Amino acid sequence: MKKEKKQNIVPLKDLNLTDRFLFDEVLEDRDTYQDILSIIFGKDISLLDQPQTEKELRVSPLLRSIRMDVFVMSEEQSIYNTEMQDTRKADLAKRSRYYQSLIDTGLLEPGVPNYNFLNQSFVIIIMTFDLFGYGKYVYTFENRCKEVPECSLGDGAVKIFINTKGKNADEVSEELIEFLKYVEHSTNETANQAKSERVRRVHDRVCKVKVNEEVGVKYMQAWEEKYYEREEGREEGREEGREEGRIEGREEGRIKTLVSLVCKKLAKGMKAAAIADMLEEEEDVIQEICDAAKQYAPDYDIESITEELLLAIQDIAPHQYRNEYAPGHPGDKSAILFYNGRKIMLKKEENHIVFPSYREIMKCKDEDFSQMEYIYLFSIDRQDFYLGENAFFEGVPGYAWEDIQIYRNALPKYLGFAAVTGWQLYRWYDSRKFCGRCGSKLVKDKKERMLFCPECGCMEYPKICPAVIVGVTDGNRILMSKYAGREYKKYALLAGFAEIGETLEDTVRREVMEEVGLKVKNITYYKSQPWSFSDTLLVGFFCELDGEDKVVLDEDELSLAEWFEREEIPVEYEDCSLTNEMMMAFKMSRI
Numbered sequence: 001m002k003k004e005k006k007q008n009i010v011p012l013k014d015l016n017l018t019d020r021f022l023f024d025e026v027l028e029d030r031d032t033y034q035d036i037l038s039i040i041f042g043k044d045i046s047l048l049d050q051p052q053t054e055k056e057l058r059v060s061p062l063l064r065s066i067r068m069d070v071f072v073m074s075e076e077q078s079i080y081n082t083e084m085q086d087t088r089k090a091d092l093a094k095r096s097r098y099y100q101s102l103i104d105t106g107l108l109e110p111g112v113p114n115y116n117f118l119n120q121s122f123v124i125i126i127m128t129f130d131l132f133g134y135g136k137y138v139y140t141f142e143n144r145c146k147e148v149p150e151c152s153l154g155d156g157a158v159k160i161f162i163n164t165k166g167k168n169a170d171e172v173s174e175e176l177i178e179f180l181k182y183v184e185h186s187t188n189e190t191a192n193q194a195k196s197e198r199v200r201r202v203h204d205r206v207c208k209v210k211v212n213e214e215v216g217v218k219y220m221q222a223w224e225e226k227y228y229e230r231e232e233g234r235e236e237g238r239e240e241g242r243e244e245g246r247i248e249g250r251e252e253g254r255i256k257t258l259v260s261l262v263c264k265k266l267a268k269g270m271k272a273a274a275i276a277d278m279l280e281e282e283e284d285v286i287q288e289i290c291d292a293a294k295q296y297a298p299d300y301d302i303e304s305i306t307e308e309l310l311l312a313i314q315d316i317a318p319h320q321y322r323n324e325y326a327p328g329h330p331g332d333k334s335a336i337l338f339y340n341g342r343k344i345m346l347k348k349e350e351n352h353i354v355f356p357s358y359r360e361i362m363k364c365k366d367e368d369f370s371q372m373e374y375i376y377l378f379s380i381d382r383q384d385f386y387l388g389e390n391a392f393f394e395g396v397p398g399y400a401w402e403d404i405q406i407y408r409n410a411l412p413k414y415l416g417f418a419a420v421t422g423w424q425l426y427r428w429y430d431s432r433k434f435c436g437r438c439g440s441k442l443v444k445d446k447k448e449r450m451l452f453c454p455e456c457g458c459m460e461y462p463k464i465c466p467a468v469i470v471g472v473t474d475g476n477r478i479l480m481s482k483y484a485g486r487e488y489k490k491y492a493l494l495a496g497f498a499e500i501g502e503t504l505e506d507t508v509r510r511e512v513m514e515e516v517g518l519k520v521k522n523i524t525y526y527k528s529q530p531w532s533f534s535d536t537l538l539v540g541f542f543c544e545l546d547g548e549d550k551v552v553l554d555e556d557e558l559s560l561a562e563w564f565e566r567e568e569i570p571v572e573y574e575d576c577s578l579t580n581e582m583m584m585a586f587k588m589s590r591i
Contacts, residue, residue, distance in 0.1 A: 012219045013210050016186040018128050018164075020069065021219055023084040024053040025209045027070040032205040035198040037080060039179045040124065040138075040162065046075045068099065079103060079121040086128045088568030093131075096123045096159045104157075120156035128184060129565045130163045135550065137166030137176065165477075167549070175199065256302060262289045263300040291352075291411045316380070316414040321421075323378045325449040330374050332359040334384040337377065337422040343401040344419055353410045353419070356396045358386070364397065375429065375444070377422050380414055387426055407576075424532035428462050436460075463535045468507045470494040471582050471591070472520055474545040474563065478586050479516065480571075481561040491571055493579050494561075497536075508541050516561045517552025518545060526591075529578040538578050542591055 015022040027033045030047050037045040051072040069083045081099060085092065100123050107119050132139055139161040143153035164180040166172070178194040182203065191203035209215050258279070265275045276286040293300060330336065335355040338345040346353045361372070375387040395401065404423050410416030435442055435453035442451040442460060451460040471493050472479040480491045496511035498504060505523050512520050526540035551561050564570070569587040571580065585591045 009220075012216055015210070017183040017206065018084060018086040020084050020086075022186075022206070022209065024069055025215055025218075026202070026205050027051055027082065028053050029205050030072075032202055033070060033072060033082075035201055036082070036179070037074075039173075039175050039196070039198050040160070042173055042176075048073045048075045048077075073119070077119050079107070079119050080124065081122070082124040082126065084126050086567075088127075088129050088131070088565060088570075092125065092127075092161075096125060096161075099123050100157050100159065118156060120158070122158045122160060124160045124162065126162045126164070126180075126183065128164050129568055130165050130563065131161055133551075133562050135167035136163060137168060137172045137180065138162055259289055259293075259302050262286055263293060263302060266290060266293060267300060316417050319380050319414040321378065321380050321414075321417070325376070325447070326379075327376045327444075327446060330358040330376075330384060330386045332357065332362075334358045334386055335418070336361060336374065336386050336388045337419070337426070338388045338396070339404075339423055339426040340401060342404050344404055344406070344423065345396060345399045345401055346406075346419075347399045352412065353406065353415050355385075355415070355418075356399055361388075361396060375425075377425055378418075380418060385418055385422060387422060387429065389429070420532045421530070424535055425462065428535075432460050465534065465536045466498045466504065466507075467531075467536045467538055468496060468498065468504055468511060469538055469540045469579050469582060470508050470512055470520075471526070471540070471542040471586060472512055472516075472518065472545060473542060473586065473591075474549055476566045477563045478566070478569065478583070479518075479545075479551075479561055480564055480569070480583070481515070482559045484555060484557055484559040491569075491583070493582060495538075495579070504539055504541070508543060512543070515554045515557050518549070519547050520544060521546040526582060526585075527578060531578075540578050540582050542582070542586075 010019075012022070017023050017026065027036065028051055030050050033051045034045055034047050037047075049072060051070050052068075053070050055068045055071040068081045071079075071081050073079055081103060083099075089095070100121060103121050103123070104118060107121075108115070108117060130136075141159040141161075143155055143157065145151040145153070162180070164184050166177075166180070169177055175196040175198065178196050178199050179202070182190050182194065182199055186203070186206055188203075191200055194200060194203075261279060262275055265278065270278075272287040272290045275290075279286070334357065336358055337355060346355055348354070358374075373389040375389060377385045377387050379385065404420060407416035407420045410419065429451075432442060432451050434440065435456060435458050437458045438453060438456045440453050440455040443454055444450075445452055449462060452458065479494065481494055482489065482491060494512055494515050496507060496515070498507040499510075502510065508523050509520060512518050520543040523541050523543040526542055528540065529538045530536075531538045549563065553561055566587055566589065569583060571583045571587065582591075
């Protein structure tokens with residue numbers, strides 16, 4: 001079993017202010033925090049006390065505590081809590097509410113008769129992404145009346161979300177823009193380009209922190225503690241720190257970590273259900289890892305298992321798929337595929353799927369089989385696959401009808417691919433019995449996979465619809481969408497079918513413009529995939545945004561479309577679709 005490499009530490013000198021450790025150390029200096037607050041609010045702010053970093057607030061041992069990055073009170077008695085957030089979290093808005101509520105619990109001493117003594121409080125979250133998607137540098141929230149928007153509650157509670165990726169430069173100060181640029185690129189070059197004296201003073205403080213020997217030791221200790229927490233999480237699964245260890249890092253590492261955990265439990269004789277319960281994972285996910293280990297790496301080689309799990313549905317190597325049309329009679333070992341609508345006939349043996357063979361069928365005396373027609377489909381390795389056709393056929397003894405979606409967890413994978421590919425051909429044959437021109441019965445050609453009409457000569461070939469999958473990128477961001485009016489509710493990329501008379505590159509430009517109103521450039525081919533569920537040949541492209549990034553949504557096609565930073569993509573690995581592979585490739589910096 002191969003050992004995972006220890007994650008390399010980023011040197012203190014290379015950190016930007018987006019790093020929470022450096023952020024806290026820099027803002028612990030009173031003058032520096034004053035400068036940053038003055039930049040944010042566009043006015044001089046003087047602080048009463050020394051800032052507190054990593055300040056913990058807890059009102060009850062039974063309730064969740066909070067740990068604030070930097071907390072301070074100004075000479076005007078206002079409270080400022082400033083947080084650095086470089087990872088997109090779905091709960092940020094409600095987190096700001098919880099922080100503000102806990103801050104308020106410590107502002108009034110017992111016996112104070114009037115709530116007007118509550119200090120004005122500001123919760124400030126500096127983000128390296130646009131949480132709300134409106135392109136603003138600053139989003140300020142106060143409590144206002146819904147019916148009378150100009151009527152403010154005046155409770156003194158303010159939440160400010162600051163976005164380093166803002167676009168409205170004409171609505172904020174140049175100094176704020178310079179500071180936010182410095183937050184992401186805390187270097188001498190960025191500081192020297194800034195006109196703001198405050199930004200340069202912040203840089204001076206950053207430089208002092210980075211060369212401070214005591215801070216360097218503290219940084220190493222903090223990093224090691226965090227590293228060993230993750231390692232403990234990987235080893236123990238349910239123990240404290242597991243979730244942090246799983247979430248951090250790239251998705252491929254997360255999958256490999258899960259595979260490693262499962263293999264350790266398998267080696268101890270545990271079953272998939274027990275492992276899933278211990279690791280708090282879906283049982284079918286754990287079962288797939290167990291099956292892959294048994295089939296491809298009984299010695300629990302983590303690299304081999306992970307590689308197998310990351311394959312798309314058509315990636316069946318070392319097995320070889322051959323689709324040359326070679327009509328003939330099935331042999332004893334030929335696999336016969338029977339379909340009925342969305343169902344396929346098979347049986348499961350220790351989680352592996354098995355199709356009936358021609359030899360098994362010939363042993364049956366049922367007259368249903370005597371009238372069976374067998375159509376050659378394709379071969380994988382040396383095994384031929386045939387389609388069994390009989391309108392009155394009910395089934396093969398020992399086999400059962402299963403939904404075609406079984407391919408998602410089917411092992412071995414090449415048989416799952418055979419099942420779904422055969423289903424595409426079954427649907428084509430089933431819907432092309434008569435000529436669309438004259439109504440005569442179509443006849444199967446003997447030389448190629450084609451149906452022809454003996455009366456008028458019309459020819460029909462298998463239906464293949466070319467379509468594009470489009471990853472629209474803007475630097476470190478990618479545009480992701482959700483379909484409107486479909487059962488599938490997960491994030492996807494833009495997609496659409498090619499129209500007559502256009503190239504696939506033209507299809508990319510047209511679909512992006514129609515669905516989100518954006519122009520694109522530098523269209524680059526990524527990969528293709530047969531998608532038998534919709535008779536489609538999917539062709540994946542990445543392209544770059546050309547101009548404004550404001551989305552104009554086609555609400556008939558999409559329910560939403562939004563930009564995500566590479567590290568914030570809310571998608572996890574799935575093993576079959578090109579769309580998922582493209583999103584994961586961008587997330588893991590392969591693109």
